[in-house]
Amino acid sequence: MKKIINNPGHVVQEAIEGYMCAFKDSITKVENVNGIIRKDLKEKVAIVSGGGSGHEPLFLGFVGEGLADGVAIGNVFAAPTPNTVQHVAKAVNRGKGVLFVYGNYAGDVLNFDMASELLEFDDIQTKTVLVTDDVASAPAERKGDRRGIAGDVFVLKIAGAASEKGWSLDEVTRVTQKAADQTFSIGVATAPGTIPGETEPPFVLGDDEIEFGMGIHGEPGLKRTKLMSADELTDELAEKLLEESNIQPGDEVAVYVNGLGSTTLLELLIVNRRVAQLLNKKKIDIYDMDVNSYCTTQEMGGFSITLLKLDVELKELYDAPASAPYYKKTQKIREGVK
Amino acid sequence: MSIETANSITASQVKDMFLYVGEKVIESKPLLTKIDSAIGDGDHGIGMSVGFTKAAENLKANEFTTVNDVFKTVGMSMISSMGGASGVIFGTMFVGGIKGLEPKTSLDLQLLASIYDKALEAIKLRGKADLGDKTMIDAFQPVVETLKVCANKNESLVEGLKQAEIAALQGVENTKDYVAKFGRAKSLGERAIGHQDAGATTVSIIIKSMKEWLEGQGNE
The missing domain is CATH 3.40.50.10440 (Dihydroxyacetone kinase; domain 1)
Structure with a gap:
C-alpha cells in the first residue's frame, strides 16, 4: 500500500x-x-x-x-x-x-x-x-x-x-x-485498511467480495457475500440493524452514514438516500441525517449506518451547538420538518 | 544463593537477558502480526516491538543493582509506550510481580517463579480473564506452574526455563482449541478455533529467549 x-x-x-x-x-x-x-x-x-x-x-x-x-x-x-x-x-x-x-x-x-x-x-x-x-x-x-x-x-x-x-x-x-x-450501528467492508508501515493488509477480500459486520480494525464480521447494488446492500444492512436494535415504527432517530475511508461521498449519498426511503417505509421518523467520514480506518472501503433513538431530552442535546475542527453543528430551529 | 553459582544471575545479567529477549520479540514482529491478523486487528507484533524498543532504550541508559528495578523498567516502558491491551497486560507481566518485593540483587528460579506467580495474579485481576479464554494467560499460567514445580525440585534457572518453554508452547497449542472470550477476537465465536493466540505466542517467545540467553551464558 x-x-x-x-x-x-x-x-x-x-x-x-x-x-x-x-x-x-x-x-x-x-x-x-x-x-x-x-x-x-x-x-x-x-x-x-x-x-x-x-x-x-x-x-x-x-x-x-x-x-x-x-x-x-x-x-x-x-x-x-x-x-x-x-x-x-x-x-x-x-x-x-x-x-x-x-x-x-x-x-x-x-x-x-x-x-x-x-x-x-x-x-x-x-x-x-x-x-x-x-x-x-x-x-x-x-x-x-x-x-x-x-x-x-x-x-x-x-x-x-x-x-x-x-x-x-x-x-x-x-x-x-x-x-x-440508544445508539446502534452496522457496517460493511469492501476493502481493508493498512497500518502505515505495514506491507500486508490485516485481511484480504476478493475483488467482488464484501463482508457484513466487519469491525473497523478488520475484526471478522457476520458473513461474506458477493458485492451487490447500493440499494440491496443498504436494505440488508438496515434490516439487520433494526432487527438488532429496539427501534420501532413511530420512533424518532438521528441517522449517520459513515464512510470507512476510501468509499466516496458520492457513494455514501446514494446509501443515505436508500436509508431514508427505508426508514420512511417503516414509519420511523427521521429527525436528522448526517453523511460524512468521521470514523475511518485508513483506506478501508465500506460504510456504516448509525441510528440514535431520540427522546425529548436527547433531541435538545443533539441540537445544541458544537464546534470542533472536524465537526460543527449550529443551533437548529426545528419547524417540525420530517 | 550467591551470585556466583550457576543457578542465579545478577541484576546486570537480568538486564542483558531482557535486552536479548527484546531483540527476539522484535524479530518476531512479522510472525506476531500474521497470527494476530487472523483473528484480531493485527497490531500485537507492532505493539510488542514498540514496548521492547522502549524497554531496551531505558535498560541501556541505566546500570542496575536490583532485579526489581530491571523488571520495573521493562514493565513501565511497556505500559507508558505501547498502549493497547498488550501494553497494560505485558507491562503487568513485569511490574505486577515486584510490588512489595524487597530489593533483590540476583535472580534464581525460586525468585523468578515467585515474581511471575504474583504477576499472573495481577494480570488476571486487571484483564478479568482466566485460563481457557484464548489469551496470554493460556501460556503464562502453565509457565508459572512449571517454574514453581521446578523451583520446588531445586532445578537450575535454565532447566526451569527449559521446562517452562515446553509448557508455554503447549499453552499456545491449546489456545487453538478455544473460543475467545476476551478482546477483539471475541466476536468471532467458533471461527477463532484453529487459530493460536498472539499474546500467548509472545509469552512463549519471551520464555524461549530467556532460556536461550542463559544457555548462551553457559557456553561461554
Whole structure:
C-alpha cells in the first residue's frame, strides 16, 4: 500500500504536529504525551475521549465546544497509554469531575481504567461511558459487549452538550449512558485498511467480495457475500440493524452514514438516500441525517449506518451547538420538518 | 544463593537477558502480526516491538543493582509506550510481580517463579480473564506452574526455563482449541478455533529467549 509517510514510527507524532499547525487557535497539545485539549475550557464536567490513531478525524478532530474537552491518542489502532489519559484528564479537569467516553475495546478499557486509578491519587473523580453501537459484534442481550464504531460521534455529541449545560458528573453520565444505550450501528467492508508501515493488509477480500459486520480494525464480521447494488446492500444492512436494535415504527432517530475511508461521498449519498426511503417505509421518523467520514480506518472501503433513538431530552442535546475542527453543528430551529 | 553459582544471575545479567529477549520479540514482529491478523486487528507484533524498543532504550541508559528495578523498567516502558491491551497486560507481566518485593540483587528460579506467580495474579485481576479464554494467560499460567514445580525440585534457572518453554508452547497449542472470550477476537465465536493466540505466542517467545540467553551464558 502506498502511504505518504516518513518513518512509520513517527506517523502519530507528525500528524499531531500538522494538526496543531492548522488549529492552534482553538486547541493545545498536552506536554509530553499525545493528548490534545481545547483552549477555551469552561467551569464544567470535563469530557475526555480517545483511542487509537488511524481513525481520523476521530478522535483528535472532535476537541471543542459541545464535544470533547480533551482526547488521548494512541498509536495506530492501539489504545492510548494510561499516563496519556491521566495527563489529558488532569489538563481539562476543572474540579467537577471527568467523564470518559470511548469505544468499547479491551485495550481502551484496560488503559482508561488504569488511568482512573492513577487519577484517584490526584483526587480527580472519573466516570466512564462505553460506546457499544456495533450490533454485529454481539447479540442484543449482550449490548454491553458490543464494540464502539461510528456511534462515538453521537454519544460524544450528547456528552459534550450535557456538560455544557453545567450538569453534575452524575447527570452528564446518566444522559450519556442513555445515548450509548440508544445508539446502534452496522457496517460493511469492501476493502481493508493498512497500518502505515505495514506491507500486508490485516485481511484480504476478493475483488467482488464484501463482508457484513466487519469491525473497523478488520475484526471478522457476520458473513461474506458477493458485492451487490447500493440499494440491496443498504436494505440488508438496515434490516439487520433494526432487527438488532429496539427501534420501532413511530420512533424518532438521528441517522449517520459513515464512510470507512476510501468509499466516496458520492457513494455514501446514494446509501443515505436508500436509508431514508427505508426508514420512511417503516414509519420511523427521521429527525436528522448526517453523511460524512468521521470514523475511518485508513483506506478501508465500506460504510456504516448509525441510528440514535431520540427522546425529548436527547433531541435538545443533539441540537445544541458544537464546534470542533472536524465537526460543527449550529443551533437548529426545528419547524417540525420530517 | 550467591551470585556466583550457576543457578542465579545478577541484576546486570537480568538486564542483558531482557535486552536479548527484546531483540527476539522484535524479530518476531512479522510472525506476531500474521497470527494476530487472523483473528484480531493485527497490531500485537507492532505493539510488542514498540514496548521492547522502549524497554531496551531505558535498560541501556541505566546500570542496575536490583532485579526489581530491571523488571520495573521493562514493565513501565511497556505500559507508558505501547498502549493497547498488550501494553497494560505485558507491562503487568513485569511490574505486577515486584510490588512489595524487597530489593533483590540476583535472580534464581525460586525468585523468578515467585515474581511471575504474583504477576499472573495481577494480570488476571486487571484483564478479568482466566485460563481457557484464548489469551496470554493460556501460556503464562502453565509457565508459572512449571517454574514453581521446578523451583520446588531445586532445578537450575535454565532447566526451569527449559521446562517452562515446553509448557508455554503447549499453552499456545491449546489456545487453538478455544473460543475467545476476551478482546477483539471475541466476536468471532467458533471461527477463532484453529487459530493460536498472539499474546500467548509472545509469552512463549519471551520464555524461549530467556532460556536461550542463559544457555548462551553457559557456553561461554
